[in-house]
Amino acid sequence: MSKYSIFSLARNAMSYHQNWAAAWRSPEPKQKYDAIIVGGGGHGLATAYYMAKEHGMKNIAVLEKGWIGGGNTGRNTTIVRSNYLWDESAHLYEKSMKLWEGLSQDLNYNVMFSQRGVYNLGHTLQDMRDIQRRVNANRLNGIDGHVVTPQEIKAAIPHINIDQGCRYPIMGASFQPRGGVARHDAVAWGFARGADKYGVDIIQNCEVTSILQENGAVTGVETSRGKIMSPKVGVVVAGHCSVLAEMAGFRMPIESHPLQALVSEPIKPILDTVVMSNAVHGYVSQSDKGDLVIGAGIDSYNGYGQRGSFSGIEHTVSAIVELFPIFSRVRMNRQWGGIVDTTPDACPIIGNAPVKGLYFNCGWGTGGFKATPGSGWVFAHNVATGQPHDLNRPFALDRFVTGHLIDEHGAAGVAH
Amino acid sequence: MLLIECPWCGKRDESEFSYAGEAHIARPLETGKLSDAEWADYLFMRKNPKGAHREQWLHAAGCRRYFNAERDTVSYQIKSTYKIGETPSEDRA
Ligand SMILES: Cc1cc2nc3c(=O)[nH]c(=O)nc-3n(C[C@H](O)[C@H](O)[C@H](O)COP(=O)(O)OP(=O)(O)OC[C@H]3O[C@@H](n4cnc5c(N)ncnc54)[C@H](O)[C@@H]3O)c2cc1C
Numbered sequence: 001m002s003k004y005s006i007f008s009l010a011r012n013a014m015s016y017h018q019n020w021a022a023a024w025r026s027p028e029p030k031q032k033y034d035a036i037i038v039g040g041g042g043h044g045l046a047t048a049y050y051m052a053k054e055h056g057m058k059n060i061a062v063l064e065k066g067w068i069g070g071g072n073t074g075r076n077t078t079i080v081r082s083n084y085l086w087d088e089s090a091h092l093y094e095k096s097m098k099l100w101e102g103l104s105q106d107l108n109y110n111v112m113f114s115q116r117g118v119y120n121l122g123h124t125l126q127d128m129r130d131i132q133r134r135v136n137a138n139r140l141n142g143i144d145g146h147v148v149t150p151q152e153i154k155a156a157i158p159h160i161n162i163d164q165g166c167r168y169p170i171m172g173a174s175f176q177p178r179g180g181v182a183r184h185d186a187v188a189w190g191f192a193r194g195a196d197k198y199g200v201d202i203i204q205n206c207e208v209t210s211i212l213q214e215n216g217a218v219t220g221v222e223t224s225r226g227k228i229m230s231p232k233v234g235v236v237v238a239g240h241c242s243v244l245a246e247m248a249g250f251r252m253p254i255e256s257h258p259l260q261a262l263v264s265e266p267i268k269p270i271l272d273t274v275v276m277s278n279a280v281h282g283y284v285s286q287s288d289k290g291d292l293v294i295g296a297g298i299d300s301y302n303g304y305g306q307r308g309s310f311s312g313i314e315h316t317v318s319a320i321v322e323l324f325p326i327f328s329r330v331r332m333n334r335q336w337g338g339i340v341d342t343t344p345d346a347c348p349i350i351g352n353a354p355v356k357g358l359y360f361n362c363g364w365g366t367g368g369f370k371a372t373p374g375s376g377w378v379f380a381h382n383v384a385t386g387q388p389h390d391l392n393r394p395f396a397l398d399r400f401v402t403g404h405l406i407d408e409h410g411a412a413g414v415a416h
Numbered sequence: 417m418l419l420i421e422c423p424w425c426g427k428r429d430e431s432e433f434s435y436a437g438e439a440h441i442a443r444p445l446e447t448g449k450l451s452d453a454e455w456a457d458y459l460f461m462r463k464n465p466k467g468a469h470r471e472q473w474l475h476a477a478g479c480r481r482y483f484n485a486e487r488d489t490v491s492y493q494i495k496s497t498y499k500i501g502e503t504p505s506e507d508r509a
């Protein structure tokens with residue numbers, strides 16, 4: 001496969017960009033692999049990439065029921081940050097942040113990672129105490145961040161409303177300068193291309209319908225494109241993890257909920273950073289194309305429909321308009337939903353499943369895009385070696401039995 | 417927007433209700449004898465099905481009573497609602 005560079009760009013310009021090679025192959029599934037990854041979202045593709053790159057496992061297939069990146073990976077608001085409260089999560093998300101910082105070069109694919117900073121707003125005294133505590137914890141973990149005043153926020157974001165007379169006045173914020181956004185599709189495509197380069201088979205339109213076992217060990221999967229055998233199966237299916245767990249015969253502490261986002265018509269540059277608010281539950285950034293990218297809260301009920309409720313949109317848009325009155329006349333272009341897999345402690349579940357050779361990576365809920373490279377990196381280690389990496393060991397499923405929950409609810413600013 | 421039928425008040429807008437998760441989870445009786453794994457199953461593990469789901473709702477901005485609903489988690493269609501302690505329609509047949 002050709003390397004993307006200024007020279008390949010010039011060469012392809014000669015033929016009017018008609019002859020670019022496909023970025024990854026679309027092979028027929030083989031009968032047997034050394035490992036199968038179920039789910040072609042960013043996390044599944046990153047897992048396959050790092051298994052090939054770091055662990056030398058190249059006879060791998062990624063099985064995706066639809067198209068790669070068509071799940072939450074291609075539906076999220078792309079916020080990346082690592083300012084989580086507890087050590088376990090801070091270390092995991094910061095590992096991911098470090099990978100983001102070199103990802104475009106590593107993949108030879110521009111994932112448009114833009115470290116434009118992330119503000120997490122506080123609207124009450126308790127919000128501000130929590131923010132101070134979180135920023136201090138972050139700094140002890142070597143994660144950048146500081147607390148800013150309403151005046152400092154206003155200086156950086158001229159259109160924000162810091163009027164103290166409104167219902168939820170902005171009393172301050174945490175700011176993580178290394179946070180930002182990345183292009184979600186490019187992340188899926190870049191990892192797919194990178195994995196394919198090592199020989200990983202990426203198989204789309206291939207739905208796993210059952211997990212085959214013999215004597216308590218995984219032997220393969222049944223799919224819409226036939227039986228595929230493998231002694232190792234890594235499941236990375238986000239909102240569908242309870243469905244896959246049921247196929248394998250165990251239960252998950254997970255509820256799947258719809259989470260929605262919307263984008264406006266493209267407008268001239270107006271917001272060059274990311275603003276998130278837990279209390280009023282809205283978050284917004286502006287894409288390079290110019291549209292405002294706005295995320296809502298989850299719908300309260302369990303749901304597998306990839307759409308969100310009207311009351312959810314109304315709630316979010318009113319919050320955004322209170323933060324940015326100038327946006328009140330911007331028209332919204334598109335709205336969609338994803339299915340997020342929420343856990344009781346708002347932390348992912350990464351590790352060995354109760355069946356030998358079966359591994360699960362899920363529970364990222366409303367905030368796993370930022371973790372894509374780090375999640376793939378630790379899970380690749382876990383699937384390849386059969387043992388968790390130190391970074392994902394605390395996130396094992398059995399923490400719900402031992403009671404060692406990692407309570408990031410609220411602690412992590414907003415949940416995205 | 418969902419139109420939800422409270423068994424006491426009748427059909428009301430979704431925004432009057434709050435969701436209270438999977439229904440028919442009985443608290444174990446002899447809690448002193450439960451293992452950690454049994455506690456985990458009761459406290460945390462959920463069916464989370466793709467399809468028919470029996471769940472609890474609270475008519476928060478109405479009569480403030482809990483009730484159960486059978487709802488499809490893909491189409492979101494509510495098949496029936498019934499009072500706590502009652503059996504869902506399909507079990508009655
Ligand atoms: C609206 C919205 C906004 C969000 N905003 C943010 C944000 O700003 N920042 C952030 O960090 N996170 C955010 N998230 C969360 C983030 O998108 C997810 O945590 C992350 O993308 C999960 O990636 P994944 O690869 O695990 O899942 P997915 O991308 O959902 O991939 C799972 C894949 O598994 C496939 N699959 C399912 N069942 C099967 C089967 N039986 N066989 C084969 N394949 C199957 C699906 O088709 C899917 O492609 C947001 C999510 C949503 C929905």
Ligand SMILES: [Zn+2]
Binds near residue numbers: 422424426478480
């Ligand atoms: Zn009522």
